Amino acid sequence: MSNTRKYILFFIVGIITLIAGYIVIYNYLNSTDLTINTKNISSYNVRLSGSIIYSSTQKNDVMRVPKSSHVSVEFKGADGYETSSREISIGQSPKSITVEPFYSKEHLAALAESERSSISKNINNYQADISKLYTLSDYTLYHFGEWACVTLEWKGEYSQNSDDQRVILKKESSDWKVVGEPSILFFYKNYPDIPIDILRSVNNSSF
Amino acid sequence: MIQRKHILITVAVFILICVLYYLLAIYPRIGKIAVDILVNPNDATITLNGSRISPGTNYLNAGPYTLRAEKEGWKADEVTVSVSNELSAVALLPQPVSEEAKQQAKKEATTRGGLSSIAANARGLDIRSAYPILNKLPYSDTSGPFKIDYGFNQDNSKIPYLIVSFSTPHGRSKAIKWLADNKTDLTSTEILFDEFINPIHKEEDAHEQY
Numbered sequence: 001m002s003n004t005r006k007y008i009l010f011f012i013v014g015i016i017t018l019i020a021g022y023i024v025i026y027n028y029l030n031s032t033d034l035t036i037n038t039k040n041i042s043s044y045n046v047r048l049s050g051s052i053i054y055s056s057t058q059k060n061d062v063m064r065v066p067k068s069s070h071v072s073v074e075f076k077g078a079d080g081y082e083t084s085s086r087e088i089s090i091g092q093s094p095k096s097i098t099v100e101p102f103y104s105k106e107h108l109a110a111l112a113e114s115e116r117s118s119i120s121k122n123i124n125n126y127q128a129d130i131s132k133l134y135t136l137s138d139y140t141l142y143h144f145g146e147w148a149c150v151t152l153e154w155k156g157e158y159s160q161n162s163d164d165q166r167v168i169l170k171k172e173s174s175d176w177k178v179v180g181e182p183s184i185l186f187f188y189k190n191y192p193d194i195p196i197d198i199l200r201s202v203n204n205s206s207f
Numbered sequence: 208m209i210q211r212k213h214i215l216i217t218v219a220v221f222i223l224i225c226v227l228y229y230l231l232a233i234y235p236r237i238g239k240i241a242v243d244i245l246v247n248p249n250d251a252t253i254t255l256n257g258s259r260i261s262p263g264t265n266y267l268n269a270g271p272y273t274l275r276a277e278k279e280g281w282k283a284d285e286v287t288v289s290v291s292n293e294l295s296a297v298a299l300l301p302q303p304v305s306e307e308a309k310q311q312a313k314k315e316a317t318t319r320g321g322l323s324s325i326a327a328n329a330r331g332l333d334i335r336s337a338y339p340i341l342n343k344l345p346y347s348d349t350s351g352p353f354k355i356d357y358g359f360n361q362d363n364s365k366i367p368y369l370i371v372s373f374s375t376p377h378g379r380s381k382a383i384k385w386l387a388d389n390k391t392d393l394t395s396t397e398i399l400f401d402e403f404i405n406p407i408h409k410e411e412d413a414h415e416q417y
Contacts, residue, residue, distance in 0.1 A: 004211075004212075004215065007215070008215070011219050011222075015222065015223070015226055018226065018230075019226060019230065022230045022234070023230075023234070026230075026234065026235065068256065068268065068270075069268070070270065091256075092258060127407055129406070129407060130407060133406055133407070154376075158376065159376075160375065160376070160402065160404075161376070161403060161404050161405065161406050162376050163376040163379055163380070163403065164376075164380075165405070165407070181407075182405065182407045183405075184379065184383070184400060184403065185383065185393055185394075185398050186394065187394070187395075187396075187397045187398070188394050188395055189397070196394060196395075199394045200392075200393075200394045203393040203394050204387070204393065206383055206393075207380065207383045207384040207387050
């Protein structure tokens with residue numbers, strides 16, 4: 001091989017190394033550590049802009065993710081736990097999160113049956129008129145069974161205010177308490193103590 | 208032979224310059240959107256999500272950002288924008304508080320006037336991108352029946368509320384369905400029902416029910 005060819009080859013290899021090195025260093029400097037600890041999860045994927053960037057079955061993992069980005073952790077829950085996802089905002093510094101799924105819908109439905117009479121009793125204690133005007137239905141529990149929503153179905157004749165409504169309760173020291181008074185829709189700013197995913201689920205069940 | 212060597216060296220240097228230009232100027236901008244960030248006074252400190260940046264063209268990933276401009280003697284200006292292809296410029300205009308600042312603002316009144324229209328445009332785009340349903344309102348459905356319109360709270364003119372009126376229980380139910388079908392977040396948007404008086408609540412609260 002002539003010297004000229006050697007130089008050209010070295011030059012091309014040098015350029016490729018420069019580009020690859022720059023891209024690796026640039027991406028490293030523009031990313032940060034994300035530590036994910038899991039509980040009651042059998043496996044999970046981390047998605048960035050729709051693409052899976054990491055998959056794991058481990059309980060503790062550390063990965064690099066771009067700074068100022070939003071990633072989604074999609075997980076498959078263990079038996080009795082939901083299969084769902086969580087959105088995570090990444091800032092400029094390393095972040096550590098624990099991902100723990102709530103109970104599965106089937107498990108919550110079974111729990112709801114056992115809590116039904118206690119929930120009804122507390123709704124009637126909140127406002128005696130409720131049982132006169134409405135039929136209580138669709139008992140739904142959320143998270144670990146500590147939140148509940150019940151639909152109030154109007155049982156009288158159709159009138160100007162005969163809308164169906166919903167009421168939200170929270171279980172505190174084994175007793176249910178009304179925390180979201182009967183409403184057609186729940187605006188999150190009026191209920192800062194109720195998790196927004198529960199409000200969303202309740203509102204989306206209204207149509 | 209020497210001439211050939213010179214040609215090769217020239218080509219190599221040219222390729223190297225092109226590669227360096229690509230790496231330093233183009234690669235960091237791939238997939239990002241150019242946003243002109245303008246400010247008056249010119250020497251105000253600008254932060255983007257808390258990190259300091261320079262005024263002028265910044266290349267940002269699509270998504271929400273909080274921009275803030277501050278300077279001693281001026282009331283800081285903060286705006287939350289959603290960077291998208293529709294947004295090309297954001298203007299930040301801290302308001303003068305001290306006498307010195309007021310004089311400077313007076314001198315630069317023409318510049319500030321131009322920037323205020325850019326600032327208003329960015330805020331308008333921001334509201335409409337956060338609440339795309341506003342582009343479809345007011346909306347009426349006589350078969351519902353219902354009418355949906357919107358307004359802005361006096362204490363925070365950036366957050367709209369929706370009001371459902373001329374409705375019955377069926378109409379309100381249809382209005383909620385229409386809003387959901389049009390991708391309205393029923394939880395983060397305040398929705399008022401004008402004629403609904405909650406039979407469960409006290410009468411004085413009736414018009415504030417959701």
